[in-house]
Amino acid sequence: MFSITADRLFEDLEALARFGASEGGGITRRAYAPAYQDASRWLCDRMDAAGLKARVDAVGNVIGRLGPDDGPAVLSGSHIDTVPNGGRYDGAYGVLAALECARTLKEQGAALDHALEVVAFVDEEGAYLNLLGSRAMTGALRADELSRARSEDGVTLLEAMRAAGLDPPRAPEAGRPPADFHCYVELHIEQGPVLERASVPIGIVEGIVGILEVDYTFRGEAGHAGTTPMDLRHDALRSAADFITRTYVKLPPRLDASARVTFGSLTVEPNASNVIPEEVRLRQELRDLSPERLNALFEESREIAAAVAREQTVHLSVSKASFDAPARMSERVAGRIEEACDRLGLTSRRMSSGAGHDAQVLAGVCDTGMIFVPSHKGQSHRADEWTDPxxxxxxxNLLLHALTALAD
Ligand SMILES: [Zn+2]
Structure with missing residues (x-):
């Protein structure tokens, strides 16, 4: 069995990191921006040089194909866009490692039953639309989403696509039939501390957590902060604070390893230091691999909030704001990855992904797997993101072995 050439992979990572690099060491390569377009052209050239057939599809996904022109392909890749002032490995590693695998297979003249496609999905980080490229390719993107999307600084997606030389009305042409996809494997840095802490070099992802966002509104009574006695208050912020504290005390001991509860956003009315808060709106974010457990967490949180509201005689309203379903990875693909770990003598552990990835979209159309490698201190989406060479x-190398097994 062959091995990848690590120095070549590191050189590619180094070269790609120059596009959008800032003086402080971070990288800003937002989808469709000039730095992104330059990186995208560079990637096409690298694919061509490796003997792949490179193309850019109608939304800007970069695709390099090795092997038969027709028929289902084994896909592998990730994204080459970054968050503002991001790091050099998030996404880029998965794309360039897949390219290195394809290059190795081409050099060795490996004969595979299925074609191998290396893919860089556009706008995974959602400068305009989260997971845009993978959703467009799998046919999960609606035309109205495309025409409504705009960046934080107000540029519409359509303008950005045109500036990048794309023709937005042709975007549906990026969609491909399910028969094009044999399976998808994404290699990614963990972006969390679990693998490094456990000294395990490989994570095999079982699923990508679903996200349920819930809005809670506590409504009490405004009043003078000096003249209203403490025992006669209906203070919405006090209720919200009690709700948050009780939730953090009660839920975590019962949480599954993949579950997360976060209160990250809160608004206070009238938000003045000398007025008893009348209304507080807070958003709770719940994550878990299982939709049933997500719902159980929601029900339990709602009961805690209702108890607080009853005790303190404030009004409570609760509504679900959004729900992204969890995505299960394929057991067949995970099994192949595990076998490859055994052959390479690598220890691994099964885990979930708390962050979103293109793999969750591909999981809707084909068998999908994900491999994690450790992130130093779990740091990601920042300039000093680092993984040991x-x-x-x-x-x-694990990706190479897994792809070879899946393409045969
Ligand atoms: Zn990523």
């Missing part, structure tokens, strides 16, 4: 090499 040894771990980068291990992950890429």
């Amino acid at each position: 040894k771990d980068l090499e291990r992950g890429a």
Whole structure:
């Protein structure tokens, strides 16, 4: 069995990191921006040089194909866009490791039953639309989403696409039939601390958590902060604070390893230091691999909030704001990855992904798997994001073995 050439992968990572690099060491490569377009052209050139057939589809996904022109392909890749002032491995590693795998297979003249496609999905980070590229390719993107999307600074997606030389009305042409996809494997840095803490070099992802956002509104009574006695108050912020504290005390001991509860947003009315808060709106974010457990967490939180509202005689309203379903990875693909770990003598552990990835979209159309490598201190989406080169090499070799097994 072959191995990847690590130095070549590191050189590619180095080269790609120059597009959108800032003086402080961070990278800003937002989808369709000039730095992104330059990186995208560079990637096409690297694919061509590796003997792949490279193309850019109608929404800007970069695709390099090795092997038969027709028929279902084994896809592997990730994204080359970044968050503002992001790091050099999030996304880029998965794309360039897949390219290195394809290059190795091409050099070795490996004969595979299925074609291998290396893909860089556009706008995974959602400068305009979260997971835009993978959703467009799998036919999960609606035309009205495309025409409504705009960046935080007000540029419409349609303008951005045109500036990047794309023709928005042709965007549906990026969609491909399910028969094009044999399976998808995404290699990614963990972006969390679990693998490093456990000294395990490989994570095999079982699923990507679903996200349920719930709005709670506590409505009490405004009043003078000096003249209203403490025992006669209906203070909405006090109720909200009690709700948050009780939830954090009660829920975590019962949480599954993949579950997360976060209160990250809160508005207070009238928000003045000398007025008893009349109304507080807060948003709770729940994450879990299982839709049933998500719902159980929601029900339990709602009961806690209702108890607080009863005790303190404030009004409570609760509404679900949004729900992204969890995505299960394929057991067949996970099994192949595990077998490849055994062959390479790598220890691994099953885990869930708390962050979103293109793999969750691909999981809707084909067998999908994900491999994680450790992130130093769990740091990601920041300039000093770092993974040990040894771990980068291990992950890429594992990907090579897994892809070969899946393409045969
Ligand atoms: Zn990513």
